[in-house]
Amino acid sequence: MSEWIDCKIGDLCSKIYSGGTPSTAHPEYWNGKYNWLSSGETSNRYIIKTEKTITQEGVNSSSTKLAKFGSLVIASAGQGKTRGQVSVLKCDAYINQSIIALVSKPELLDITFLFYNMSLRYEELRVRSDASSTRGSITTDMLKKLPILLPDLTTQKIIADILSVYDNLIEANNHRIELLEKAAQELYKEWFIRFRFPGHEKVKLENGLPEGWQVKRMNEFCYVTDGTHDTPKPVYAGVPLITGRCISSGFIDFSVAYNISEADHKDIKKRSGLKSGDIIFSNIGTVGNCCIIDYDREFSVKNVIIFKPKSMRDTAYLYYWMISSTMQEIFATQTNGASQQFVGLTFMRRYKLLIPKDEVLDIFADKVLPIIEQKRLLYQNNLNLMTQRDMLLPRLMSGKLGV
Helix, strand or coil: CCCEEEEEEHHEEEEECCCCCCCCCCCHHEEEEEEEEEEEHCCCCCCCCCCCCEEHHHHHHHHCEEEECCCCEEECCCCCCCCCCEEEEEECEEEEEEEEEEECCCCCCCCHHHHHHHHHHHHHHHHHHHHHHCCCCHHHHHHHHHHEEECCCHHHHHHHHHHHHHHHHHHHHHHHHHHHHHHHHHHHHHHHHCCCCHHHHEEEEEEEECHHHEEHHHHHEEEEECCCCCCCCCCCCCCCCEEEEHHECHHHHHHEEEEHHHHHHHHHHHHHHHCCEEEEEEECCCCCCCCEEEEEEEEECCEEEEEECCCCHHHHHHHHCCCHHHHHCCCCCCCCCCCCCCCHHHHHHHEEEEEEHHHHHHHHHHHHHHHHHHHHHHHHHHHHHHHHHHHHHHHHHHHHCCC
């Protein structure tokens, strides 16, 4: 069995550094050919591409620095749970001032082993940063002095490989989910944007719409309400409170929710009356994120709009209407006088949408409901894989489980 020794991360890395941000007042610095990474993107375990890009002028005018493929990046600051998040770069990217990049000495430290080690120590990093900085940020000096219990390089690689099996399966499932979603969205566009639905050749157009199709207000198509606007007190154990930031890629991420008491949950549930087939829509901040409820566990909702279609057929149509690029662009323009994006309940109740004939909706549902179910099963499989990986992680990182 490998002997584990106490080391300092600074002794195991050739570089530990942070970056900067080009001025947003200069549009010529942005939307270029170079990836630019912000701290919020470290919620992804692997960074394959970045949300924003910069130009060579942006690079030259700022203190941003390039982090190479294979580097470890840590969010040194950021709102909410961002600080302390760790990712591995799967691309070259320039980094901002709230990101710290670490480049290991490959003869001493396997970067994937370091990734899993730092992932396990998320809470420790946050506590240490609170004590080491007046602003509660992680610093390069803190990371250099951070102790790490380290086995020999061969054992590091074996441990990293064991844990990577789980993450590779998760990534493969995510890719399958993405392909399924693209197929369903393309079907929606083909039928309801381009009007190439089954039998369209024989259907006459009336005022630019297929015969028998109607335009209705949302509240004529389904019941529309919202969740609580109160902020119940968090409790250690209770019922998750889901807000818009908990909704991602059509699913609920319960890991970013906090718990509320059973009593508060009952009050909210009485108001919202959530059931399977309902759609919850993020209408504040992360506007446009939505998901279909399958109700495998109890939860409450806050600051979301709830749509209650009459059937799963209507749910399937409404969901893909909501996530269509046309509607996402419309949602993104809504501010309603607030400092952040906001779509109001009245706006959504009155919004007019195109309602196809029943037989077209029936065929569409027959095709996309199995896709929605396949996505759900893949996502559930990912949750199980994450649970297994996270059970192994502390045992492997402590050396208690031999390899």
